Amino acid sequence: MSETKVEGLSDLRGEIDRIDSEMHELLMRRGDIIDRLIAVKARQGGGSAFRPGREADMMREIASRHHGRLPLDTVESIWRVIISTFTYVQSNYSVHADLSGGDSAMRDSARFHFGFTVPLVGHPTPGAVITAVGASGRKGAENGGGDLGMIRAGFHAEDARWWERLAAADAPKIIARLPFVERPDHPAGTPVFIISNPLAEAAAKDVAVFSAQGAGPAPDVSGWTALGCDTLGQSEGEEFSLLLSAPGDWDAERLRRLPGGGALERIAWIGSHAKRFEIQ
Numbered sequence: 300m301s302e303t304k305v306e307g308l309s310d311l312r313g314e315i316d317r318i319d320s321e322m323h324e325l326l327m328r329r330g331d332i333i334d335r336l337i338a339v340k341a342r343q344g345g346g347s348a349f350r351p352g353r354e355a356d357m358m359r360e361i362a363s364r365h366h367g368r369l370p371l372d373t374v375e376s377i378w379r380v381i382i383s384t385f386t387y388v389q390s391n392y393s394v395h396a397d398l399s400g401g402d403s404a405m406r407d408s409a410r411f412h413f414g415f416t417v418p419l420v421g422h423p424t425p426g427a428v429i430t431a432v433g434a435s436g437r438k439g440a441e442n443g444g445g446d447l448g449m450i451r452a453g454f455h456a457e458d459a460r461w462w463e464r465l466a467a468a469d470a471p472k473i474i475a476r477l478p479f480v481e482r483p484d485h486p487a488g489t490p491v492f493i494i495s496n497p498l499a500e501a502a503a504k505d506v507a508v509f510s511a512q513g514a515g516p517a518p519d520v521s522g523w524t525a526l527g528c529d530t531l532g533q534s535e536g537e538e539f540s541l542l543l544s545a546p547g548d549w550d551a552e553r554l555r556r557l558p559g560g561g562a563l564e565r566i567a568w569i570g571s572h573a574k575r576f577e578i579q
């Protein structure tokens with residue numbers, strides 16, 4: 300009579316060890332591609348290691364195919380750290396984070412999206428972040444070179460018109476809005492903009508972001524959201540200043556055609572990012 304073997308803890312641990320060993324082997328093989336990536340990018344004219352459009356596509360794909368017991372939070376953070384670290388080993392960079400809204404939420408977001416290998420530098424205001432990123436790009440780095448910045452989306456009492464600092468052509472630009480995967484109870488859900496020195500290639504262009512100013516009070520923007528344009532920041536004074544997001548193919552002329560848009564005297568494109576991938 301044949302005995303059926305009952306599965307024991309050591310069998311399951313053996314299976315876990317085999318899976319871990321395969322995952323580690325695959326990650327090391329992923330690492331072996333880095334030198335070839337650097338060589339191909341150099342042949343294509345160099346440029347930044349950051350490819351935000353590609354990263355957004357990858358995160359969307361991973362979130363769409365995910366199923367099973369492992370929480371999506373875990374899978375998202377593992378891949379964010381893999382991709383950020385692979386970017387880092389192509390070309391070292393630091394993340395400059397605006398801590399004006401408190402340290403812990405921004406630190407959580409930075410570690411969730413960039414891991415612990417990429418150095419994190421805290422700053423008191425968005426302006427200080429923009430200055431640090433701009434300065435890192437001037438140290439002989441090519442286009443998009445240098446560090447990344449992380450600015451909390453939302454009201455900044457101490458630097459109410461921070462977006463105006465992104466308006467000059469050679470100033471840093473918005474390249475991403477995190478988290479990519481938007482869902483209730485995201486563990487690092489603070490909405491943040493990622494800025495870098497201007498990128499020549501591979502930006503994500505679903506959503507365009509603009510800085511706009513004009514004399515006197517701001518126009519009535521209450522109907523703009525329904526027309527595709529969101530007001531993400533607003534500051535009043537002798538001049539009003541708006542931070543606006545719109546579909547990726549909009550330009551200054553399209554913004555001026557909004558009701559009251561004629562009041563926008565100065566408009567500057569200050570970057571673009573991928574559309575949020577929403578999970579209910």
Ligand SMILES: O=C(O)C(=O)C[C@]1(C(=O)O)C=C[C@@H](O)C=C1
Nearest residue numbers: 348349350351353354382385386
């Ligand atoms: O696809 C690239 O261009 C890469 O450099 C690879 C990689 C990745 O690790 O998957 C890393 C950095 C980029 O921002 C996007 C993706």
